[in-house]
Amino acid sequence: SEHKTPLQTIDGNTLIAMCLSRAGVEKMFGVVGIPVTSLANRAVALGIRFISFHNEQSAGYAASAYGYLTRRPGILLTVSGPGCVHGLAGLSNAAVNAWPMVLISGSSEQGLTGRGDFQELDQIAAVKPFSKFSVKATDVSKIPTCVFDVIDWALAGRPGGTYLDVPSDVLRQRVEESEAEKLITEALNSRKNELIEKPRVSNSEIHKAVDLLRKAQRPLIVFGKGAAYARAENALRKLVESTGIPFLPTPMGKGLLSDTHELAATAARSLAIGKCDVALVVGARLNWLLHFGEPPKWSKDVKFILVDISKEEIELRNPCLGIVGDAKDVLETIHKEIKDDPFCLGKTHPWVESIKSKAKDNVAKMEVQLAKDVVPFNFMTPMRIIRDAILEMGSPAPILVSEGANTMDVGRSVLVQTEPRTRLDAGTWGTMGVGLGYCIAAAMASPDRLVVAVEGDSGFGFSGMEVETLVRYQLPVVVIVFNNGGVYGGDRRNSEEITGPYKDDPAPTSFVPGAAYHTLVEAFGGKGYLAGTPDELKSALSESFSARKPTVINVTIDPYAGAESGRLQHKN
Numbered sequence: 001s002e003h004k005t006p007l008q009t010i011d012g013n014t015l016i017a018m019c020l021s022r023a024g025v026e027k028m029f030g031v032v033g034i035p036v037t038s039l040a041n042r043a044v045a046l047g048i049r050f051i052s053f054h055n056e057q058s059a060g061y062a063a064s065a066y067g068y069l070t071r072r073p074g075i076l077l078t079v080s081g082p083g084c085v086h087g088l089a090g091l092s093n094a095a096v097n098a099w100p101m102v103l104i105s106g107s108s109e110q111g112l113t114g115r116g117d118f119q120e121l122d123q124i125a126a127v128k129p130f131s132k133f134s135v136k137a138t139d140v141s142k143i144p145t146c147v148f149d150v151i152d153w154a155l156a157g158r159p160g161g162t163y164l165d166v167p168s169d170v171l172r173q174r175v176e177e178s179e180a181e182k183l184i185t186e187a188l189n190s191r192k193n194e195l196i197e198k199p200r201v202s203n204s205e206i207h208k209a210v211d212l213l214r215k216a217q218r219p220l221i222v223f224g225k226g227a228a229y230a231r232a233e234n235a236l237r238k239l240v241e242s243t244g245i246p247f248l249p250t251p252m253g254k255g256l257l258s259d260t261h262e263l264a265a266t267a268a269r270s271l272a273i274g275k276c277d278v279a280l281v282v283g284a285r286l287n288w289l290l291h292f293g294e295p296p297k298w299s300k301d302v303k304f305i306l307v308d309i310s311k312e313e314i315e316l317r318n319p320c321l322g323i324v325g326d327a328k329d330v331l332e333t334i335h336k337e338i339k340d341d342p343f344c345l346g347k348t349h350p351w352v353e354s355i356k357s358k359a360k361d362n363v364a365k366m367e368v369q370l371a372k373d374v375v376p377f378n379f380m381t382p383m384r385i386i387r388d389a390i391l392e393m394g395s396p397a398p399i400l401v402s403e404g405a406n407t408m409d410v411g412r413s414v415l416v417q418t419e420p421r422t423r424l425d426a427g428t429w430g431t432m433g434v435g436l437g438y439c440i441a442a443a444m445a446s447p448d449r450l451v452v453a454v455e456g457d458s459g460f461g462f463s464g465m466e467v468e469t470l471v472r473y474q475l476p477v478v479v480i481v482f483n484n485g486g487v488y489g490g491d492r493r494n495s496e497e498i499t500g501p502y503k504d505d506p507a508p509t510s511f512v513p514g515a516a517y518h519t520l521v522e523a524f525g526g527k528g529y530l531a532g533t534p535d536e537l538k539s540a541l542s543e544s545f546s547a548r549k550p551t552v553i554n555v556t557i558d559p560y561a562g563a564e565s566g567r568l569q570h571k572n
């Protein structure tokens, strides 16, 4: 007969989905539309879960945090032009926090470049400041290499954001199925080893590090989210417990070793960093969060031993000793070296005793403040109630998402982290508006854990509509909004700064007083609570922590309780 079997062909959409699946991608975040809707559908058909958001900004924050929590790049899919631009929020956040993430954006027809095509933008140029690596798949045959490259680059060395540009004509272009398989195999076989290999740790540097620690009078171990990312918790515990050296986590390092550990210097932070003579800093940058490692916060004679995957980071800080390597590998090697000739400060060592007694005093002072039931709520009273409710849950501890000025500041000192990678906050960039995206990422990364967000009403408002996403996927997320009616606090119209014809407008810092944020989630079938007293808050927490359903608890805070810029007034 005349009938011929048509060749089995697939299009660019399917080929990208196949490559993502082959690279081990399990989840994707994004907003669909022209030209990437089919790409999302094909990914789902291949077993990848696609979490669909209202706004690329929030989806991008989710992808970045998912990369941090899982150690696999979080994938963000967006449409062209404006979709890509909104996605830059997530990409830049990943870059600054050193989290692996891949932005994949559709782009306009290659043949129409420069003529004002639908959503046309030079996206490769737009992503440049925020990506370690970017590439445009100019032809369907190039897709496999491009996909594996963006993934490998996101993970290589210091993790970060990468970008894949897929023109709409390439998404439609077809290739024979057998040819596609061949292209995938070839691309897999030519993955670049230099991207995948870990740096080797040099013995002489380990030797020097151990020597410095051994001779130190007042040693301190500082660790950050790079150590958390490296899964260095067991190696850290062994090192801390065998040497008796006190430790200090950065905000997101909290939980790697429990805040309740007897060698935790968190509550004696100023003393620890002000007086230590040797600081082993692991997976944490000596940036603003650590006062650049300089006086007056640090002693001018402190000897830093920096452990970082990034050689550039070590060169930038120019420490007494720098060790380029993976935090877990380096700590294990240090521990092994010490084991051959052990030393331990012991409980009665003056340095250890001074830190412990300072921490005890500071905790006692804070507990006095926390013990009071202040109504209308200040920040302390509800934070104590939340802390106790979280601690009562035991293990697995919930993942805590924290943002806002005062809410995050107070939360950082009051809330207790007992398990690794259970805290996500505004991070290196102080990014506000990350909360809902981080909640969704956390729920996707750790399905066995409850997710609890404690955020200001301002932080919540950036992406409040994503509560619908929580309900749609029925995620076990409880969002607690500290509602003081504005940024830093409620209406400050009386501020001397505000004069002129619009002085009677609501102040730039203020929102509608008494906003009913809890009803927002109810609009979609979630559960909302309004809590203005300790009893109301306790019962809302106890119900929602056991229900594990999408919930918003709107906590009424005194509009005058917050300080402008939280604890960062001096940066104003």
Ligand code: ADP
Pocket (backbone or CB within 6 Å): 096, 097, 098, 157, 158, 159, 223, 224, 225, 226, 227, 229, 230, 250, 251, 252, 253, 282, 283, 284, 285, 286, 287, 289, 307, 308, 309, 310, 313, 325, 326, 327, 328, 427, 428
């Ligand atoms: P924090 O905010 O907790 O202080 P930073 O984000 O400033 O932490 O620093 C994290 C550091 O960890 C970065 O400099 C990054 O290069 C580094 N890092 C990332 N992955 C690893 C790893 N596997 N081993 C060691 N260091 C790492």
